[in-house]
Amino acid sequence: MAERRVVVIGYDAAELLDIACVTTALQMANAEGASPCYIVRLAAPGGRPITCGTGLTLQVQESLERVIGPLDTLVVVGGIGHEAAARDRSIIGHVRRLARESRRTASVCTGAGILAAAGLLDGRRATTHWQWADTFAARNPDVVFDPGPIFIRDGNTITSAGVTSALDLTLALIEEDHGPELARRVARNLVIYMQRPGNQAQMSMFTTAPPVADGLVRRIVDHINGDLSADLTTATLAVAAGVSERHLTRLFLRHVGRTPGRFVRQARIEAAAHLLATTSLPVAVVAARCGFGTAETLRQAFVDRYGIPPSRYRSVNSSTSTSTSMSASKDTVATTAMSTSRA
Template sequence: MAAASDGARRVVVVGYDGSELLDIACVTSTLDLAGRIAGRPLYRVELVSPAGRAVRCDSGLRLESGGSLQRTTGPIDTLVISGGEGHEDAAAEETVVAHVRRLAALARRTVSVCTGATVLAAAGLLDGRRVTTHWRYASTLRERYPGVEVDPGPIFIRDGGIATSAGVTSALDLTLALVAEDHGPQLARTVARALVTHLQRPGTQAQMSVFTAPDPDHALVREVVAHVNANLSARLDTATLARSAGVSERQLHRLFVEHLGMPPGQFVRRTRLDAAARLLADTGQPFATIARRCGFSSVETLRQAFVQQYGVPPSRFRATSTPPVTAH
């Protein structure tokens, strides 16, 4: 473990022009809060950038860099590559890619946030690995780096010493998972409560749901997505959806993969699961009612799908997701 004399783990965050501020802040603020709650330094976080220049974020705000990417050396506990609109320029810059590759070899684990996965892929660090990124960029990552297994579904994926996460705030979920790994789940839960965020959102949680519904550019895909969201209890197999949309199954499959990063059947399944998750968390409806409303043939079918996707049964999800009622 790369740690200072006080035992704090060294975390190096790589930023560049066009970085998303939330990609950086979700990581750095969470790690800082973990130390404040613990009452001792747990992480020493450094923001580095090409040539040590200030990082101009997507929003136009500027962050002062703590050092030069080129001059940063190991050992490093955790290397974090931020994402943002500038990810393609960063991935095309040989100096950035070479030094990310160098630092990853000096780090115990390497993490990307959102489109930071593009930089890791350009460095050859994702070849042969299962990874995720923001669903909007998943198909592009898959096409440009065919040696990488891109799964746009989960909010984060850990494959060996490399972890990748989806868009922006999923960095918070991944960072909480890292805190739990380093210092135990109790501290991670305490940090989550302090951040007023979900206590236990596992990496298998789907990125897209009817509550953060994708808005694809393609009109036909948008219409099918709207139909799915409005008719979860109906028959929604690919053949039925294609027939309703007036296209072939093959065409619908191609359009969904191109614009949503997944085939229609997978989208339907995850949309149903996310709707069930919201009903479990926000209502006291019986499991049978939720299963029927969300298109599951039985409570057992819902339970099996829930365990496969989220790693917990619906009963446990409801218990950990529903806030306690406070008497007034």
């Protein structure tokens, strides 16, 4: 193959960052010696300039109606105009046509809704911006929307989460095409510390405060986050709350959106992820401090949640150097979690 033809489909009120993340990363790959190189074109209905959701206007290189395959990669972006685009029969028809003529098809953010409207995600697992996952799932019962991962590959179709996850998606495509070293060079040029694995969570319970308006639930959440290594079974938590296990479960489902057991497990996994990424503590110590007991129990939890073991998670996400102090205490995790639960 002399070149890899990539067409990015835009439309009025598309998200500028969705477009720029893809096009900039691919052009940087070219500058770093990608061979075959990427020929990247932005296409839109009628070949007309598009006004992005930010109000800025972009010139396009191709009329969507005139693009013909074969293509290496077709990318459909998201943006506040995605719903209008998904209702546009012409856009949907051309997305469907070009997908058949492409080696792989990808979407960024709410662009997944356009792929779904074209029937390209039927029977597949997909992701999108977490705020839209439930809406898209309700509209497209034949698609399994998972709001967790940064991106998901199902066959020759790749869907990514919100906005800047387009960088993670594009780096993964570059690595697939040209190997990890080129992808790492592009990441360095983009001043991205490290590629994130596709199944890393979009949102963390430590960065999105749970709706703990109920005083009793808030107290138990603080109790959990105060010592993740303690006995935190539902029975023990119910005793601490002075209510029955059944009533505590009902309160957690109503105010936190998950059972006490699931809340504890997520808190422990995310606390462990935080320690793995920010300290040099041995995995066994991380496991003990976060309530997993053994390194093997932690490993199983990480494989279930992230699809990779703790050691791999650390190598991909660590922001520490070899000189990082190993004296981080569980207070670091508790403080982070407790400040969130009180937000």
